Amino acid sequence: MNPIEQFNQLQTRRQFFAKGKHLLGGAALASLMGNSLAGKAFASPVPDVRMPHFPAKAKRVIYLHMVGGPSQMDLFDYKPKMDEWYDKDLPESIRKGQRLTTMTSGQTRFPIAPTKYKFTQRGECGMWMNETLLPYLGQKADEICWMKSLHTEAINHEPAIAAMQTGNEITGRPCLGSWASYGLGSENENLPAFVVLVAIPSNREQEQAISSRLWSSGYLPGKHAGVSFRSSGDPILYINNPDGVPTAIRKRTIDGLNRLNKLNFEAIGDPETHTRIQQYEMAFKMQASVPELTDLSSESEATFKLYGEEARKPGSFANTALMARRLAERGVRFVQVYHNNWDHHSNVNARMPSQCKDVDQPCFALLEDLKQRGMLDDTLVIWGGEFGRTIYSQGGLSKDNYGRDHHPRCFTMWMAGGGSRSGQIYGETDDFSYNITKDPIHIRDFHATVLKLMGFDHNKFSVKYQGLDQKLTGVEEAHVIDDLLA
Structure with missing residues (x-):
């Protein structure tokens, strides 16, 4: 519109x-x-409704973003032939002149660093997975749709995560969660349609900066921006009344502000004033709904056994995964979770185990929990980063320690539920996990596919802005990957 x-x-x-x-x-x-x-x-304006173009299979989305870029060859993209290439240089015929980051552009050698972990095939689908670090998630191999051939143009974090979240390397566009809110609306009058949770990793050696630019509504109305919940203290700043201010006075204050905003809206007609009125009203409603949401005392011991004892610790990934389920069952359309410290330029052997321990059991538990509650069929769970890692080591190489630089040419993501095809293994890479050899998935294709699961044709789901029909997938060609759909 x-x-x-x-x-x-x-x-x-x-x-x-x-x-x-x-x-x-x-x-x-x-x-x-x-x-x-x-x-x-005197033609009537187009009504502000966004009816789905298809029957929506995913009524809600939980997106687990691993900030920094997980190493695909250490987790999902098994390359046993690399054992024979230990400390040998990556062939130029494989690198093909690819531009490098400033962190490795000065290297004279690019020594191959095979994974140090044991892999095994899991489930009837036969997905090769890290047996050592992902024992829980491996139990869900046949319920997951595996995508091993994602690729992007961005080679540095800031543009890469912006592209993955908003479809464009330049920040300021609406993110996927905002598009979901804009298209699907809200199922709960007392909670936002789009909520952001930032999990605190147990290892904080090399975190990437993340901020509200990633959950901005861009040129969509402000009410579709993500609402960030904090991991400690009040879940939302100023959600509680100040000392000495009862709820009745707070309500009178909000009503007074809204009357002033309505007068301003009647005089000027700025749509953002209308958004501000809605936000004040939502903030007041959340004073009652958020404390109930974040109180985990009603959860059973079986639930904490499923997610692990870390689920009792506010801010942990396990706690965040449990909160994501609670938000989803209360009608929140899109829950965006960020888990930091996947930027493994060094010390992979020491840091990868702690990262996987953070997420392995909780991811398994989230899928199992949703399934037990009958929610997995219409809840899409997404897991992945903004790019992958290189097979060659950044800096020195030893059997006890190595690092991996950014790699946008191929990386692995997965999704489950919400109409995705369980047990599907899509895409292949070469023996070096460096180039895609079959069924590439550009991030535009990934976005188009997710929108299809939510019931929207990415070519028709647009907003008029600055003279263009703006879309999540941009102006370049994008394709729905039908093989990823159930």
């Missing part, structure tokens, strides 16, 4: 009649000019 249509729909009775003082003259002119002019001048 363009801004003029949006303004027309939000205008008040007073604004309508203020504009109507010239209608009689306009009607007379139209009668002289013919019916074609009258039809164009």
Whole structure:
């Protein structure tokens, strides 16, 4: 919807009649000019509804983003032939002149660093997985849709994570969660449609900066921006009343602010003023809903056994996964989870175990929990980072320690539930996990596929902004990957 249509729909009775003082003259002119002019001048604006283009299989989404770029060859992309290549240089025929980051561009050698971990095939689908670090997740191999051939153009974190979240390397566009909120709306009047949770990793050696730029609504109305819940203290800043201020006075304050905003809206008609009114009202409703949401005392011991004892610790990934389920069952459409410290430029052997311990059992538990509650069929769970890692070691190489640089040419992600095809293994890479050899998935294709699961045609799901029909998938060609759909 363009801004003029949006303004027309939000205008008040007073604004309508203020504009109507010239209608009689306009009607007379139209009668002289013919019916074609009258039809164009007085056509009804397009209603602000976004009916799905297809039956939605995913009514809600939980997106688990591993910030930094997980190493695909240490987790999911098994390359046993690399054992023979230990400390040998990556062939130029494989690298093919690919640009490097400044962290390895000065290296004279690119020594191959095979994974140190044992792999085994899991499930009937035969997915090769790290047996040592992912024992829990391996039990869900046949319920997961594996994507081993994601690729992107971005080679550094800031543009890469922006592209993965918003479809564009330049920040300021609406993210996937905002598009979901815009398209699906809300199922709970007392909670936002889009919530962000930031988990604290147990190892904090090399975290990447993340901020609200990643859950911005961009050019969509402000109410579709993500609402970030904090891991300690009040879940949301100022959610509780100040000392000495009872709820009744807080309500009178909110009502007074809303009356002032309504007067401003009637005089100017700015749609963002309407958004501000809605946000104040939502904030007041959340004073009652959020404390109940974050109180885990109602959860059974069986639930904490499923997620692990870390689930009792606010801010842990296990606690965040449990909170994601609680948000989803209360009607929140999109829950975005960030887990940091997957940027393994060094010390892979020491850091990978702690990262996987953080997420392995909770990811298994989240899928099992949703399944037991009958929610997995219409809840899409996504796991992945912004790019992959290189098979060659950054800096020195020893059997006890190695590092991996950024690698955008191929990386692995997975999704489960929500209409995705369980047990599917899609895409292949070469023996070096460096280039895609079969069924590539650009991140635009990934976004188009996720939108399809939510019921939207990515080519038609757009917003008029700056003279263009803006889309999550941008202006370049994108394809729905039908083999990923159940």
